[in-house]
Amino acid sequence: MDPQAKKTALRAITYGLYVLTARDGDELAAAGVNWLTQASFEPPLVVTAVKTDNDSHRLIEASGVFAVNVLGKDQLDIGKAFFRTSTVEGDTINGYRFEPGPETGCPLIVELPYWFECRVTDTVKRGDHTVFVAETVGAGVRDETVLPLVLRDTGMNYGG
């Protein structure tokens, strides 16, 4: 397999950008992620792949829950704030206000237009990211007029 062809072909997969959040007891974490897809209507499953060495991964493994906050097309700056280690101060995480998700307690970033909460059902640990299969157990819409961000449109990519 030609490494450059592999890189280019895998980068042709289309992604959004999301702030994944996690909670275990009093500890919270958040991370910008794009490797996410729905995986079943009934039950409503999603799959995300999370880097094994980050705090969100550790909390998801411990608690079995996470939340996904969808970035709108003009919210790349908010996404970028979650490409670094999480800092919680009061009711803000990485500078953005959150409230606890009703089903999981995971942070829901109040500026972001769509969110859903998930409970892990299956885990596949094979690569440098762990695949979490999870059932959607809560969801909300703060502003359905907002179009989600398309990662390719930002000039950034994560994949290949």
Add this chain to the structure above:
Amino acid sequence: MDPQAKKTALRAITYGLYVLTARDGDELAAAGVNWLTQASFEPPLVVTAVKTDNDSHRLIEASGVFAVNVLGKDQLDIGKAFFRTSTVEGDTINGYRFEPGPETGCPLIVELPYWFECRVTDTVKRGDHTVFVAETVGAGVRDETVLPLVLRDTGMNYGG
């Protein structure tokens, strides 16, 4: 959980559109899919969720391989041709010429700009689609000037 909020929030996930192809011996099948993401850089894993009742699903279960063909932004019509049962005639599938993938023999649709071939490593059967985790073992680029199709831009969606 409010069903309408769940639907709207899950539809805020951003997708491309792909022709997934499968082969078991002499039997071939193809299906339009959008539930696909990369899941690891090393090894280069992807995850796709495939409806349990279709022919591609049956062939992937039998052979453990599949290929992904990425639709370009002006190729929705080609994608739609794969929303029905597969018909193979000579070197065409659903009317589009293919060649066998070098690593798996799965059909590569020659009009589509990017492709990759995969071998299944893990399977999660929990919902109305099966989650296949698979290693990318082959890849090619036919036209790197083509921007991939974004499903939301077509007015179609599959999710929620």
